[in-house]
Amino acid sequence: ALPTTEGQVDVLIVGAGPAGLMLANWLSRTGLSTRIVDKRGTKIFNGQADGLQCRTLEIFDSFDFAHRVWRESNHMLEICLWNPDENGQIRRSDRIPDTIPGISRFQQVVLHQGRIERFFLDSIKKHSDIDVERGVLPTAFDFDDSKAADFNDYPITVTLRTLSEEDAMPQQQYQHQKTADGQSIASDGLFRSNLTADDTDDLVRAAETNARADQVESVKAKFLVGCDGAHSWVRQQLGFKLEGDSTDYIWGVLDIIPVTDFPDIRQRCAIHSASAGSVMVIPRENKLVRLYIQLQATEHAQGGGKADRSRITPDMILQSAQRILHPYKLTYSYCDWWTAYQIGQRVGDQFSLHERVFLAGDAVHTHSPKAGQGMNVSMQDTYNLGWKLAHVLKGYSEGSLLKTYQSERRRIARDLIEFDHRFSRLFSGRPAKDVMDEEGVSMEEFKNAFEKGNEFASGIAVNYGASVIVAKEGDSAEQGDGTDVRTQESHRVVSKPQLATAIPVGKRMPSFKVLNQSDARPWHLQELLKSNGRWRIIVFAGQLTAPQNMQRMKQLGARLGAPSSFLHQYTPAGQPIDSVIEILTIHAGPRTSLELLDLPEAFHPYSEQQGWDYWKVFVDDQSYHEGHGQAYMNYGIDPSRGASLIIRPDQYVSWVGEVDDYDEMARFFSGFMKPQTAGKEVDAA
Ligand code: FAD
Missing domain, CATH: 3.50.50.60 (FAD/NAD(P)-binding domain)
Incomplete structure (x- = not known):
């Protein structure tokens, strides 16, 4: 048609x-x-x-x-590992935290x-x-x-x-x-x-x-x-x-309200039985529990072809779970959903x-x-x-x-x-009977892999490689397939990671609490990094009671505030000065040693309609009710020296440098940003 x-x-x-x-x-x-x-x-x-x-x-x-x-979600705090003992009966061998403590202000749910x-x-x-x-x-x-x-x-x-x-x-x-x-x-x-x-x-x-x-x-x-x-x-x-591989395993998945005497049914569990296979237990919202069972595709398909999914029934999945959990009993009062699917x-x-x-x-x-x-x-x-x-x-x-x-x-x-x-191999393999059992999976190895896998699985481990938007030494984001996007040498921007030893360039900005300078309210730093499309420069100004640190802020403020600055250049005419690149300041305290207006205007922009912006300057100090975030210590920043950071609109760290290294900041942005000054292309949208 x-x-x-x-x-x-x-x-x-x-x-x-x-x-x-x-x-x-x-x-x-x-x-x-x-x-x-x-x-x-x-x-x-x-x-x-x-x-x-x-x-x-x-x-x-x-x-x-x-x-x-x-x-609304179910929070998963602990993982229990169950393995066969010397008599082949499953027993709890380990408890480990589900989310590595301290890795994020949230836990897996x-x-x-x-x-x-x-x-x-x-x-x-x-x-x-x-x-x-x-x-x-x-x-x-x-x-x-x-x-x-x-x-x-x-x-x-x-x-x-x-x-x-x-x-x-x-x-x-x-x-x-x-x-x-x-x-x-x-x-x-x-x-x-x-x-x-x-x-x-x-x-x-x-x-x-x-x-x-x-x-x-x-x-x-x-x-x-x-x-x-x-x-x-x-x-x-x-x-x-x-x-990649097309023939693989089939997964049976069952969402049920269980009736069972298995003690860890409200924990996340990886259960390896001696010979009846493995099951993953995921405690869910609304009293549900999800069981994942990996079935070998070869059990159901001849010659490595597509497995016959239609032969898998919820009963079959339940029976597998019952065999694995034996001698514990498992039935259910309600089944919400089930599926079987093959993945490559x-x-x-x-x-x-x-x-x-x-x-x-x-x-x-x-x-x-x-x-x-x-x-x-x-x-x-x-x-x-x-x-x-x-x-x-x-x-x-x-x-x-x-x-x-x-x-x-x-x-x-x-x-x-x-x-x-x-x-997959570790999860679905049969547990080793002893150290001589080379075909079996060592439960120690499984536990190690689980613990290591946990960081990966948290999503926090993501570390983007060097590119036009990640200024660091080393490999480009992905080598060997013609997509090296490192900026040309003339634009090459270098970070000084030693200025913020716990903020890896390429990873997402970690979060600790800081206080608003103007009203003393504590915020997790990440809460200030909303996904609204803005780049951010975070200036860890150090102790502003030290005259040389205040002097550097005055100089940086003057350069950022100049009409010819990159800040002005990249902001379309008529838009607020923080709409493309926002500047946040965190000084090392004490809070009461500084008045907001002691800092240059670039750090707390002024507009006739809104007055001063009171939500740009923060301090690493004791709060009244929520303790002390110790942000400088946790970020590995020396309060007598400070550091500046460039953070991407998606919270990943692009650059770490000296507090007042305006030139390097300008060079960073010039690698991929377009000036919006007179004669600029008019935004069609
Ligand atoms: P999808 O969620 O697949 O979304 C794709 C969307 O595109 C769908 O809404 C589809 O209708 C639409 N679409 C497809 N083709 C077209 C077209 N031609 N035109 C217009 N629209 C189209 N992951 C887990 O972690 N745990 C699980 O237990 C689990 N179970 C799963 C069970 C099933 C049956 C399936 C299919 C997936 C399961 N997954 C599971 C995988 C998980 O759902 C996916 O990884 C995730 O949803 C991926 O998100 P996506 O947006 O990329 O794709």
């Missing part, structure tokens, strides 16, 4: 799972025109992914909705994907009129190479077709079933329990789309992002491949076409669910991409900034697959 209507958009997102929604959420803050379509008629109601890393919670907090997740999607939808609605268009399927794609280099042009054309409600019904992974003893298994969305009210919107909309069924539209886009899951249609259009451990060969079409989430990496990474890494892909798209579209940055998406995220995906490989 010929397109009946035509449209134009800055960013078109295909797929409204966690990756697509994170991107729409970022863009909802930017005012850029964005559309997001999904072939499914409704959002997810239950099941699927559920684990949230502490890094993901930090990100949610930067968008102001972590508190909703924190309140679990909450099902449907709720996460809900929070995103609410957040997007609050900041924009972007609406997920459900039951909409892209059917054709065209890319005009000649327009690829001009970021004001529309090289992408996509045809979208609206499906009828019947066609858009989600293909559920579960069918209505009864267990051997006649218990009914939840299957058809009737058990939405407390979630029904929230989802009314979706159901109403499903009916509305019906009226538009079979309508066809041609959309021109500046950017296209495929967040359309493991079978990505966008990836297929680009002809990109996933590399694969990474996309390319994440973008000419930095105009991007792939994110399951579309470029698939792996097992056991470390709870799928949803997290997928969301973090588009968290990395969102602000970069916005800065290029708004003309703040050169298009080359977008190269860092692949160079940064592809390495993370590879690390993830490697981690998954190692961990």
